[in-house]
Amino acid sequence: MRSSGSGKSGGRGNYRGAGNNRDQKQGGQGGRPRKPRPEERRYDVGPGATKDGPKSGRGASARGGAKGAPKQSQQGGGRGRTAPARSREYEARAEERNRERYAGKKDIKLPKTFPGAEQEGERLQKVLARAGYGSRRACEELIDEARVEVNGEIVTxxxxxxxxxxxxxxxxxxxVATQSYQFFALNKxxxxxxxxxxxxxxQCLGDYVTNxxxxxxxxxxxxxxxxxIILLTNHGExxxxxxHPKYGVKKTYLAAIVGPIPRDLGKKLKDGIQLEDGYARADHFRVVEQTGKNYLVEVTLHEGRKHIVRRMLAEAGFPVDKLVRTAFGPITLGDQKSGWLRRLSNTEVGMLMKEVDL
Structure with missing residues (x-):
């Protein structure tokens, strides 16, 4: 029979057991202090740690157990104590008391977040971007280049x-047409x-803009x-x-006639042709092309009476076989195909408005 205190195997078995003599000797008889077992070790290594527990550092997490484990609730009035959630009824009563407290008082002026915040209206670059002059950044570059003016003053x-x-x-x-106006040119x-x-x-003009x-x-x-060319818009003015005859917007036509034509035909048209409803004068005349007896002539005038070009050339002795309007003020037909509708550019709209002092 083996004694409980002799032998390596017996000693090792007793050492692992709780409350054996070796533990008592190391802890209670003045010997050197024993090494703590893994389950007895403390990790109070943070700054300000005490025997009652750490204030910060690794000990706080170690004391709570494994990582992610729920923290122990603190008793008393410690810092970690959370306030109880307020009920909706309490919040409603508090809000009502605040309303009664500030009822009748002047509105508090909030601080301005940027210079000019008290002003009304929209930022200039935003208005230009909406009008089709490019992105806001591109419109800011227009302003930096001193190309934009408001009420007659250049914006810098x-x-x-x-x-x-x-x-x-x-x-x-x-x-700049800043409102929701639309401008189109149709090759009728x-x-x-x-x-x-x-x-x-x-078939009429409305068939081209039904959508x-x-x-x-x-x-x-x-x-x-x-x-x-004929213009379509919703800008009434x-x-x-x-x-209106007051503004004298010029229109240019190409007319196909049969000659020969005299050299002074242009002078006669500019001096004025007597019609049944009064004189009609051309602002400009020139021969564009001649093929045998067939002539293509250009006539420019600012009047807008009915059949004015056909009547003038017929009265001069040259009936028109075909007539095309190639320009209305600054807007030209160009290579736009017959029956095609296109939206006018911002520059073209601006040129039209400048033509009539808008």
Whole structure:
């Protein structure tokens, strides 16, 4: 029979057991202190650690157990104690008391977040971007280049606020159409009636803009058999001025006639041709092309009477075989195909407005 205190195997077994003599000797008889077992070790290594527990550092997490384990609730009035959640009824009563407390008092002026925040209106670069002059960054570059003016003064600083309904905004001297206006140029084919609706069911200008949300109307007219450029817009004032004799907006036509024609035909047209409703004068005349007896001539005039070009040339002795309007003021037909509708650019709109002092 083996004794409990002899032998390596017996000693090792007793050492691992709780409360053996060896542990008592190391801990209670003045010997050197024993090494703590793994389950007895402390990790109070943070700054300010005490025997009651760590204040910070690794000990706080170690004392709570494994990583991610729930922390122990603290008793008493410690810092870690959380306040109880307030009920909705309590929050409602508190809000009602605050309303009663501040009822009748003047509104508190909040601090301005940027210079000019008290101003009304929109930033200039935003208005220009919405009008189609590019991104806001590109519009800021226009301002930096001193190409933008508001109410007659060139803008030199960013952040200016404007009222698109009241302020006059120009880029490179051309007025910006800042509202929701639309401007189109149509190359009207022969046989199309210059009305937006036709009770007889004939093809008309309205057939080219049936899918537009905004109601458009035509600027002036062209004969049914006359081809060429005609403007469509919802800007009433611009349309009115473009057709008013006061502003004298010029229109250019190409007419096919049969010659030979005298050299002084242009002079006669410029001096004036007597018609049944008064004199009609051309502003410009020139021969564009001649093929045998067939001539293609260009006539420019600012009048807008019915069949004015056909009547003038017929009275001079040269009936028109074909007539095309190639320009309305600064807007030219160019290579736009017959029956095609295109939106005017911002520059073109500005040129039209400048033509009639808008």
């Amino acid at each position: 600083e960013q952040g200016l606020r404007v009222d698109p309904e009241k302020d006059e905004i120009k880029v490179d001297g051309l007025t 084919p022969a046989g199309v009636v210059s009305t937006m609706e036709d009770p007889e069911g004939r 537009r949300e905004t109601r458009l109307f035509h600027v002036g007219r062209l004969d049914t058999e006359t081809e060429g 611009l349309a009115h001025r473009l057709t």
